[in-house]
Amino acid sequence: MGLRVKICGITKPEQGQAIAQLGATALGFICAQSSPRYVSPAQIATIVSTLPCDRATNEPLCDRIGVFVNASLEVLCQTVAIGNLSGVQLHGSETPEFCDQLRQQLPKVEIIKALRIRSESDLSEVDAYTACVNTLLLDAYDPRLLGGTGKTLNWRSLQQFEPACPWFLAGGLTPDNVLEALRQATPHGVDLSSGVEYSPGDKNLPEVARLLSQLQSGGF
Numbered sequence: 001m002g003l004r005v006k007i008c009g010i011t012k013p014e015q016g017q018a019i020a021q022l023g024a025t026a027l028g029f030i031c032a033q034s035s036p037r038y039v040s041p042a043q044i045a046t047i048v049s050t051l052p053c054d055r056a057t058n059e060p061l062c063d064r065i066g067v068f069v070n071a072s073l074e075v076l077c078q079t080v081a082i083g084n085l086s087g088v089q090l091h092g093s094e095t096p097e098f099c100d101q102l103r104q105q106l107p108k109v110e111i112i113k114a115l116r117i118r119s120e121s122d123l124s125e126v127d128a129y130t131a132c133v134n135t136l137l138l139d140a141y142d143p144r145l146l147g148g149t150g151k152t153l154n155w156r157s158l159q160q161f162e163p164a165c166p167w168f169l170a171g172g173l174t175p176d177n178v179l180e181a182l183r184q185a186t187p188h189g190v191d192l193s194s195g196v197e198y199s200p201g202d203k204n205l206p207e208v209a210r211l212l213s214q215l216q217s218g219g220f
């Protein structure tokens with residue numbers, strides 16, 4: 001399977017539709033109310049209803065990931081149902097036990113645990129999660145912002161990073177630096193937000209197109 005490409009912070013139906021048509025494999029919706037990219041479950045449902053669908057199943061062709069920060073099981077399950085989400089990304093301090101409980105409640109939904117990496121030693125957290133989530137996501141650390149920071153990780157320190165489950169690389173990726181990041185690290189997917197937007201939640205479609213063409217030219 002090819003590299004997964006997740007564009008996060010979608011807020012507008014026409015942009016979600018265009019980004020799916022350009023070839024992104026996943027769209028991310030920020031469900032944390034403190035974010036300038038926040039969308040309600042009803043807004044997610046509207047955006048998802050416009051996405052190109054598989055003719056046989058009538059389900060959207062791309063993955064729909066809700067991004068949450070320390071949400072309750074109840075909120076997670078409700079939002080998945082209302083928004084027709086295929087996955088949830090846990091971007092707060094959710095424990096492995098919480099991830100396990102969520103997996104029992106939502107066995108068909110992809111569970112992605114995001115870890116905000118401040119230094120190489122934070123990578124030691126990874127092993128506690130690999131058995132209870134489907135996928136990991138490594139993001140950059142910022143003392144004030146939980147995500148969408150535009151800050152990059154130290155890709156060189158990830159050269160030997162091969163956890164026991166698939167993972168996304170996030171944090172400050174852009175059409176200009178993504179190939180360099182992928183020369184150093186070998187994730188199963190990349191996740192971008194501020195590197196392909198005009199302002200929080202307003203995606204720059206020409207930059208998304210350039211990202212996808214860069215990845216194609218790099219053989220991904």
Ligand SMILES: O=C(O)c1ccccc1NCC(=O)[C@H](O)[C@H](O)COP(=O)(O)O
Nearest residue numbers: 008035146147148149150171172193194
């Ligand atoms: O993007 C947000 O506003 C946000 C708020 C709270 C929690 C998570 C958030 N974003 C998570 C993402 O998956 C972003 O795509 C990821 O942090 C990378 O962002 P960027 O560095 O801007 O590419």
